[in-house]
Amino acid sequence: MNSAAQTTAEDEVADLLSDLIAINTSNPTHPERPAAEWVAEKLAEVGIESQILEAAPGRASTIARISGEDSSRAPLLIHGHLDVVPAEASEWSVDPFAGEIRDGYVWGRGAVDMKDMDAMTLAVVREWARTGRRPPRDIVLAFVSDEEAGGTQGAHWLVDNHPGLFADCSEAISEVGGFSVTMNNDLRLYLIQTAEKGLGWLRLRAQGRPGHGSMIHDDNTVTKLAAAVSRIGAHEFPITVTDTLRRFLEDVAKLTGLPIDPDDPQAALPHLGGMARMIGATLRNTANPTMLSAGYKANVIPSTAEATIDTRFLPGFEDELMAKIDELAGPGIEREFIHRDIAVETSFDGAVVDAMAAALRAEDPAAQAVPYLMSGGTDAKSFSTLGIRCFGFAPLRLPPDLDFSALFHGIDERVPVDGLQFGVRVLDRFLSNS
Incomplete structure (x- = not known):
């Protein structure tokens, strides 16, 4: 293993995800406090300060702000939830809370919903902190509780009680977008959630x-x-x-x-x-x-x-x-x-969308970004009430034969390691140019 000073986001993203999956945060029986503390520790290891806020005992969220080069610009919010839905171990071929890495995948509850994005975000900001890089504008990080139960003790509570932490953000990215759908060898659609x-x-x-x-x-x-x-x-x-x-x-x-x-x-x-x-x-x-x-x-x-x-x-x-x-x-x-x-919808345009598409194409020449409307819900419902344009952008290049949508709340939830590594490269490019 490389030394801490040499470790890259690609090196550690799978291990970060594995460790986070191993912290059982099944909503509502296992509150998120242990995971929120783990996130805070991982940020503190590289000198990023954070705060933990509780909506109720154990229902904890970790919030941090990373200073950018241009403090006059509106910040970008990256939000991800720490809770997961329960899993019946007898139905799985692996322990759903072991975070096992095998056959090129990280397995476990939360691997795609959405501890993968939490781990990719952590991997990127940790690498930047270790190497002294700063984003073009401030980045607000929100690792929140209770999304799987509607967010009343998570994002909704934060917006109602601590809106100043996020109110100056202009755009946000989070889960269920940026994943690939292979049409042919020369075309992969990457679905960006805009609604x-x-x-x-x-x-x-x-x-x-x-x-x-x-x-x-x-x-x-x-x-x-x-x-x-x-x-x-x-x-x-x-x-x-x-x-x-x-x-x-x-x-x-x-x-x-x-x-x-x-x-x-x-x-x-x-x-x-x-x-x-x-x-x-x-x-x-x-x-x-x-x-x-x-x-x-x-x-x-x-x-x-x-x-x-x-x-x-x-x-x-x-x-x-x-x-x-x-x-x-x-x-x-x-x-x-x-x-x-509420329902949420924003347009598929602007500099932030251009930066997403460019970052995807730089890592996958066959990439074409397209918008889509999701049938489920995310914490974008809460953060959008502050006037923030919310996008689903947790980039993953997926195997053509993987039934990705079936893995959400499904059995044997898993994410490819090379997909995670692709994701951190895309996020690195996107954050560098957003």
Whole structure:
């Protein structure tokens, strides 16, 4: 191993990721404090000061600011979450919290969501600190808690209680963007996230008269709720071509020559290969029933029945989605939010986008950056409320046969070591020119 003074970002990124995966931060059972302290230690080793802030006991985030050459410029925010979703070890071929490195991959929960970006960011800023390099402008680092539960004890809490740490930032980069999709030997698309759906986790409730299960009963809450849930689950919302989706389809058609009509995105899906599932989820609003709860005994008709619905809405279409939910649910069904968060969208232009595309092309001549809309959500929802333009840019060059989207919250989550090394080279170039 090289000495600490000689160690490069490429040398240590896989080991950093392995060590971070080995800190179990499964939300909500394993708070992020140990990982936040580990990040602070890794920054302190190279002379970068940081602070740890807790929204609740153990729900900790590590924040640092690196001074740039031009303090008059608005800073860039790099944010990443430290928590992960749980993993059932019996379903995996490796220990999900061992951070094992084998067969050219780093394995474990968080390898792609999103401790890989945390490790790449740490690797780059540590190398810069060791060698005395400074970014062109200030960089704010935020390694935050609670993203997997909506960020109420993470990014949302930080924005509400410590907005001054981030308010002067003009752009931000984070997860679920900058990864490659191989079209052919001469073309790899790198999807930059410029938009994401909003979310509304809903509780539907039916109430009525309880009664004996042997009697004829015309006010059965289970029946009313089941009918409402069935209508919602079976409904197909209309296709909507957002600005981001249109730009994506236009760019893909131009770059590939495929017969893609931006006004008919459904017909374009068969041409998109491994991207089809990811893009298909962004063509329309969605509402998926996920949980049901009613009753306490087989022969008692309950007075209350409840269901949980996971709704995701396109930018600008929340009101339309909720109106349709109320219509489909019908009379006698109450609706309330368990958790709600906004949709986010920014344009695919400007100096920061140019810097992303240039950094990708410098490391991969076949690279073409294209924008996309993500069906899930990130902490961009919180930071965008401060007026920050948020992008998903965690660059990875991936093997053509890797089903990357299936690894998010999936079994045997893993990331290629050479993909991580590619990522730190791209981030180094991007940060040097942003």
